[in-house]
Amino acid sequence: MTRRLRKGDRVSWKTYGNTAVGTVKNxxxxxxxxGGRTVDASPEEPQYEVESEKSGKTAVHKPGSLKKKGRSS
Structure with missing residues (x-):
């Protein structure tokens, strides 16, 4: 089961063989x-807009591809 994500949560995801870290925006x-594309989301199958800490760019991901991270130090 995927953990519930909220705006402001720090998350990671796989991208081109690396791991990116960012914040849930919406x-x-x-x-x-x-995130530069049309997103087919619904209340039953939501998606999350995240902002990369490294590039500052936004992307959209399904909840199964995001891993909630602990608080930053």
Missing amino acids: KITKRTRA
């Missing part, structure tokens, strides 16, 4: 444009 629950 929970998306309807079809919309975000």
Whole structure:
């Protein structure tokens, strides 16, 4: 089961063989444009807009691809 994610949570995800770290900016629950693409989300299958700590760019991910991280020191 995927942990519940909220705005402001620090998360990591796999990208091109590396691990990226960032912050959840929005929970998306309807079809919309975000992260440079059209996102087919719904309340039953939400997606999350995240901002990379390294690049500052945003991307959208399904909850199964995000891993909640502990608080930063």
